[in-house]
Amino acid sequence: MKKYLKRIIIVLIIAFIGIQFIPRTYNLRDTFSENDISKTFDVPENIQLIFETSCYDCHSNNTEYPWYNKIQPVSYFMEDHITEGKEELNFSEIGSYSKRRLKSKLKSIISQIDDEEMPMFSYTIIHRDAILSEEEKEQIKDWVSENLNLLSK
């Protein structure tokens, strides 16, 4: 019995080392895309700062990775999560959205904040600075509604 346990542990250790060689993909650009929200909308500095702190890691092409992303399988699952986030809403590509899509995305930003769905708990539990204060929530919602109204005119 002891022998088996030892074998299993050895296998697990080797597997853990082995998966470190799986190539990692990174969602990292030095510069903001031309279609980034900051270049396609008139975004005040404080609003842009909130977007970058609380949203950009999963919803843009400019992720700031934590150190443990260098470890597999963390990297694998994180990248998967980011791909999904970017499919829903990508702040780096917002300028390329159709007007119709843009309007429904802006609407969703408001309802996600209202329903306290975003930024999600599993993210803010580590990124404490991403948590939105009540004041920040109002600032974001006001700015988004204002732009939504402009688009609907």
Add this chain to the structure above:
Amino acid sequence: MKKSIYVLVVIALTFTACKNEQKTKDHNESESTEMHGNSDGHHDNDKEHVEENRSIETSSDKNSATSAMVDGYLEIKNGLVSDDKSAAAKGGKNLLNAFASFDMGSLTKEQHSEYMEIIENATEQAEHIVKSPIDHQREHFEVLSNDMNDLIALLGTEKTLYQDFCPMANNGKGAIWLSETKEIKNPFYGSKMMKCGKMQKQIN
């Protein structure tokens, strides 16, 4: 020792295989968005005329091709009216199938670009309706109703529909929905406010 190396190889291969699959999927998706981007690139300005809550002109070309889509949409609507999350989700699935099996060959070039834009957005709403709790289903249904309204204005329908308006929905800004019955049954609030709303227009 030999055994553990085999295990390791299998694990590594599984991970790499998953990764590749993901990549192909991403690739396909980005390709289709690119295609879409190109096809409507020239029509950006034309789209400006598609306004929210646009009323539907009674269309003379009654299009049976949209029937499956309208059916899927109404199934979602009726699910929400009866506060039934899974019925709405099922309607969402049927709507997605109807979008997928629609023959785009019948569209003119101008129709095609507007159609693609509407479907892109409507598909996202339907996907969320399939997988979300009922409050979220209702939020996405608001957006979807606009898309369906525009889609019918674009392509026509052989069905008799009623465009209803609820002044309370959409954070008090109001929102429309489409119904097959004259009687008001509110899908945005269900049993909480069944009779809220008024009929704005009859289609066909």
